[in-house]
Amino acid sequence: MKLTAIRPVGIVLVRELSLTMLLLLGVSALVFLILYLSPGDPFSVLLEGQSLSEEARSGIRQAMGIERSWYGQYFHWVSGMVRGDFGASVRTGLPVLSEVLRTGINTLILTLGSLLVTLLIAAPIAIRSAMRGMSKATWSFTILSYVISALPVFWLGYIVIYFFTHKLGLFPLAFGFATGAKKWLYLLLPIFVLGIGNGTISEVIRTLREEMGRVMEEDYIRTARAKGASVWKHAFKEGFLIPVTEIIAAKIPFILGGAVIVEQVFNWPGMGRMAWQAAQDRDYPVIMGIAIVAAVLVRLGSLFQSVVYVMVNPRASKE
Amino acid sequence: MMAEPLLAIEDLRTYFYSRSKRAFIRSVDGVSLAVAKGETLGIVGESGSGKSITAMSVMGLVSAGPGVISGRIGFRSDRVERQLLEGLDTCVALRREGGRVMAVEKDDDRWAGQVEKNMTGIRGREISMIFQNPKQSLNPFETVGRQITEAIMLHTSHKIEQEAKEKAIEWLDRVKIDSPRLRFDNHPFGLSGGMCQRAMIAMALSCEPHLLIADEPTTGLDATIQSKIVDLLAELKSELGITTMLISHDIGIIGRLSDTVAVMYGGTVVESGPAKDVLSCSPEGKHPYTAALLASIPSSDAVREKGHLQAIEGDVLDTINIPAGCRFYGRCSRVTDKIREKCDKQEPDLREIASGRRVRCWLYFE
Ligand SMILES: Nc1ncnc2c1ncn2[C@@H]1O[C@H](COP(=O)(O)OP(=O)(O)O)[C@@H](O)[C@H]1O
Ligand code: SF4
Numbered sequence: 254m255k256l257t258a259i260r261p262v263g264i265v266l267v268r269e270l271s272l273t274m275l276l277l278l279g280v281s282a283l284v285f286l287i288l289y290l291s292p293g294d295p296f297s298v299l300l301e302g303q304s305l306s307e308e309a310r311s312g313i314r315q316a317m318g319i320e321r322s323w324y325g326q327y328f329h330w331v332s333g334m335v336r337g338d339f340g341a342s343v344r345t346g347l348p349v350l351s352e353v354l355r356t357g358i359n360t361l362i363l364t365l366g367s368l369l370v371t372l373l374i375a376a377p378i379a380i381r382s383a384m385r386g387m388s389k390a391t392w393s394f395t396i397l398s399y400v401i402s403a404l405p406v407f408w409l410g411y412i413v414i415y416f417f418t419h420k421l422g423l424f425p426l427a428f429g430f431a432t433g434a435k436k437w438l439y440l441l442l443p444i445f446v447l448g449i450g451n452g453t454i455s456e457v458i459r460t461l462r463e464e465m466g467r468v469m470e471e472d473y474i475r476t477a478r479a480k481g482a483s484v485w486k487h488a489f490k491e492g493f494l495i496p497v498t499e500i501i502a503a504k505i506p507f508i509l510g511g512a513v514i515v516e517q518v519f520n521w522p523g524m525g526r527m528a529w530q531a532a533q534d535r536d537y538p539v540i541m542g543i544a545i546v547a548a549v550l551v552r553l554g555s556l557f558q559s560v561v562y563v564m565v566n567p568r569a570s571k572e
Numbered sequence: 573m574m575a576e577p578l579l580a581i582e583d584l585r586t587y588f589y590s591r592s593k594r595a596f597i598r599s600v601d602g603v604s605l606a607v608a609k610g611e612t613l614g615i616v617g618e619s620g621s622g623k624s625i626t627a628m629s630v631m632g633l634v635s636a637g638p639g640v641i642s643g644r645i646g647f648r649s650d651r652v653e654r655q656l657l658e659g660l661d662t663c664v665a666l667r668r669e670g671g672r673v674m675a676v677e678k679d680d681d682r683w684a685g686q687v688e689k690n691m692t693g694i695r696g697r698e699i700s701m702i703f704q705n706p707k708q709s710l711n712p713f714e715t716v717g718r719q720i721t722e723a724i725m726l727h728t729s730h731k732i733e734q735e736a737k738e739k740a741i742e743w744l745d746r747v748k749i750d751s752p753r754l755r756f757d758n759h760p761f762g763l764s765g766g767m768c769q770r771a772m773i774a775m776a777l778s779c780e781p782h783l784l785i786a787d788e789p790t791t792g793l794d795a796t797i798q799s800k801i802v803d804l805l806a807e808l809k810s811e812l813g814i815t816t817m818l819i820s821h822d823i824g825i826i827g828r829l830s831d832t833v834a835v836m837y838g839g840t841v842v843e844s845g846p847a848k849d850v851l852s853c854s855p856e857g858k859h860p861y862t863a864a865l866l867a868s869i870p871s872s873d874a875v876r877e878k879g880h881l882q883a884i885e886g887d888v889l890d891t892i893n894i895p896a897g898c899r900f901y902g903r904c905s906r907v908t909d910k911i912r913e914k915c916d917k918q919e920p921d922l923r924e925i926a927s928g929r930r931v932r933c934w935l936y937f938e
């Protein structure tokens with residue numbers, strides 16, 4: 254790659270990273286505020302049903318930092334975060350950051366995998382119908398995908414589990430039980446359920462078909478045809494690559510939301526399930542940590558999109 | 573007698589079905605044209621007369637949903653002989669009710685496949701095309717040089733990139749783009765409209781096609797750039813002797829570059845013949861529409877006096893409700909009492925009135 258092409262990418266990186274910083278600050282403040290205002294604290298959940306002396310209680314409170322004023326707590330937490338210390342889980346005592354990253358990887362696999370599934374189903378239908386017109390096959394696939402997209406992800410998840418465990422007796426209900434081929438099945442099923450059931454297939458088909466269809470009308474595609482070159486090759490950047498990165502960036506937050514449900518249903522050891530548990534426990538440090546990591550994931554999607562855009566579009570990189 | 577034609581269009585009809593009007597827009601309605609080897613055929617007519625759609629039909633570019641084509645387009649060079657509309661009619665089914673087409677069922681997918689089949693080895697290699705809006709016609713995401721290199725590698729014996737690149741630079745130089753080596757790496761947005769058209773011409777000619785179709789190659793460019801592009805085309809024409817189908821609404825440009833001229837109106841050819849005869853000054857002996865077109869060329873004096881261009885009076889023909897009689901009847905100023913009845917009721921055919929000269933007008937059929 255030429256040096257002139259690297260500079261604009263650098264500019265985008267700097268811009269995106271500073272935006273991310275601001276966003277993280279905002280997210281952390283918001284989450285903190287919500288947690289602070291919601292009733293109950295980790296302390297009371299932790300000690301539920303136990304009788305302790307008032308002295309012991311305030312001792313524990315102090316150790317947990319709950320005695321401080323709310324802004325005191327927030328700044329304590331933010332300054333820790335800046336140093337890479339997200340605190341420890343109230344429930345398990347394990348360091349939040351490493352725990353969230355460990356589960357975050359699993360969620361990332363689930364999210365990106367399901368995005369891939371969505372795209373592998375949607376893109377061929379969208380591209381083919383945009384480039385060659387609607388045939389009977391593309392019509393039926395489109396309608397089918399719209400129906401499937403309307404299925405709620407939790408329902409689809411339970412149906413799949415029911416089918417595999419009760420009908421086929423194949424499915425281990427807890428992660429890590431299975432070995433060999435079943436292990437792969439365990440890995441792939443949730444990915445497929447989220448990929449199909451997150452409601453984005455029909456949307457991706459529509460967006461991609463519109464974008465590709467618009468590009469097909471462009472004069473330069475007519476030129477490509479007239480010179481006997483590959484239309485797909487010429488339409489690829491504007492009609493496929495850019496819209497796909499836009500879709501990925503825009504869909505990550507929704508898919509993360511869907512992941513929470515799928516992780517519950519499939520007992521997938523990801524960040525979503527951890528968040529669910531932490532919310533029940535009022536495990537503030539964990540919730541905060543997850544919120545931050547999720548926000549970072551979302552920003553990474555948008556960073557990816559911007560970088561691809563400048564790299565692909567010569568015009569954008571000149572500006 | 574005309575030399576063996578390279579391209580022969582016979583009774584071409586390209587219609588677009590309008591769902592809302594339940595009728596066809598008859599953009600091209602029975603056009604027959606022939607382009608002889610080595611000559612330049614100029615097609616002229618007001619905008620909307622079906623010139624571009626004729627060219628697009630030849631190139632297989634009418635794939636947009638509602639387009640339906642019939643007729644024959646034969647292409648014959650020393651390398652290939654092909655019917656370019658082969659099999660397209662089998663992809664379309666019409667449903668008629670009382671003479672009116674109620675629905676058009678077109679298998680777009682099969683149509684596209686058939687067009688691909690008909691056009692492989694033709695597009696870019698045998699026939700090249702350049703367009704109006706050169707800037708939009710080049711891929712904005714690629715450098716100009718790579719787009720030309722791509723065409724060369726696709727269609728010539730230069731299959732090695734470096735070799736094709738040298739060829740491309742040669743062609744950029746040939747169309748008079750200065751510092752071609754630098755321009756090679758420019759994207760279209762970095763070049764002016766005129767430069768983009770030069771690059772398009774370089775790309776079209778770099779594969780040494782037998783036929784060049786130039787659809788409004790100067791329209792939309794600045795006046796000075798226009799005349800430079802015309803100069804370039806004239807120069808390339810005498811240098812390469814390439815057979816050309818030149819389309820323009822500008823009768824001046826047609827006059828400068830064409831050997832033969834066809835005048836189109838309302839989707840039909842109303843007059844054709846050697847350029848010097850068709851475009852000669854006397855209004856007698858030519859179709860009333862051609863005469864009106866020629867009269868509408870503003871002399872510089874007239875423009876200065878009136879401050880605007882005089883167009884032909886009346887509106888361009890509505891290609892859905894085509895009249896039974898002459899298509900130009902509503903705007904014609906030369907109808908005589910003797911032929912009025914015929915002009916109104918019966919469409920004249922395109923008849924030979926002198927060697928190589930054809931006119932579609934009752935005035936000449938007495
Ligand atoms: N895709 C289309 N759908 C419907 N009508 C069309 C389409 N393309 C062109 N036409 C109509 O065909 C007629 C001829 O167009 P065209 O060949 O572009 O004229 P011109 O002589 O200016 O090049 C015009 O009236 C135009 O509205
Ligand atoms: S046929 Fe009649 S209406 Fe048509 S151009 Fe000739 S004189 Fe005019």
Ligand SMILES: [Mg+2]
Nearest residue numbers: 623624625788
């Ligand atoms: Mg046109």
